[in-house]
Amino acid sequence: xxxxxxxxxxxxxxxxxxxxxxxxxxxxxxxxxxxxxxxxxxxxxxxxxxxxxxxxxxxxxxxxxxxxxxxxxxxxxxxxxxxxxxxxxxxxxxxxxxxxxxxxxxxxxxxxxxxxxxxxxxxxxxxxxxxxxxxxxxxxxxxxxxxxxxxxxxxxxxxxxxxxxxxxxxxxxxxxxxxxxxxxxxxxxxxxxxxxxx
Numbered sequence: 001x002x003x004x005x006x007x008x009x010x011x012x013x014x015x016x017x018x019x020x021x022x023x024x025x026x027x028x029x030x031x032x033x034x035x036x037x038x039x040x041x042x043x044x045x046x047x048x049x050x051x052x053x054x055x056x057x058x059x060x061x062x063x064x065x066x067x068x069x070x071x072x073x074x075x076x077x078x079x080x081x082x083x084x085x086x087x088x089x090x091x092x093x094x095x096x097x098x099x100x101x102x103x104x105x106x107x108x109x110x111x112x113x114x115x116x117x118x119x120x121x122x123x124x125x126x127x128x129x130x131x132x133x134x135x136x137x138x139x140x141x142x143x144x145x146x147x148x149x150x151x152x153x154x155x156x157x158x159x160x161x162x163x164x165x166x167x168x169x170x171x172x173x174x175x176x177x178x179x180x181x182x183x184x185x186x187x188x189x190x191x192x193x194x195x196x197x198x
Contacts, residue, residue: 014029038066075122127191133162
């Protein structure tokens with residue numbers, strides 16, 4: 001059985017861990033206890049980065065040995081936040097958190113996904129009135145296929161998943177976070193996702 005480690009047990013990480021466990025997968029959740037992330041990553045085949053994006057690079061770069069030859073699913077967005085806690089700008093303009101992680105962890109297969117939606121949609125995409133899109137960015141085709149299969153355990157139909165290409169394409173999906181504060185202020189904290197209409 002595939003073993004999955006979720007780094008962080010906040011709203012995003014807790015939501016993902018609960019849904020994946022419910023789907024019958026073996027899941028470990030690492031909180032911020034010293035050593036917890038290293039222990040979880042060491043024994044997992046797939047590691048999900050649900051840590052706050054502004055601190056993700058430093059935390060995960062410290063796990064280089066534990067993440068060697070693992071699939072790292074990055075669902076975070078690295079932003080500068082305003083007084084209300086909502087994002088105001090990107091932390092890595094001209095790049096992306098996913099690219100920074102891949103550069104720092106060359107022996108890890110980084111796949112960016114699920115970062116263009118509010119967190120409840122990650123595990124309940126069918127609850128939206130319109131079909132959402134989950135995007136994949138990454139250099140390793142096999143890793144992306146594994147993540148695609150993982151998403152189906154979260155309720156994503158295969159034709160709702162779009163592979164954008166290499167890790168550099170994460171720049172586009174991470175920039176979508178700049179929609180979020182404006183949508184929330186306009187319509188409230190109602191679940192939504194970026195979707196490609198065809």
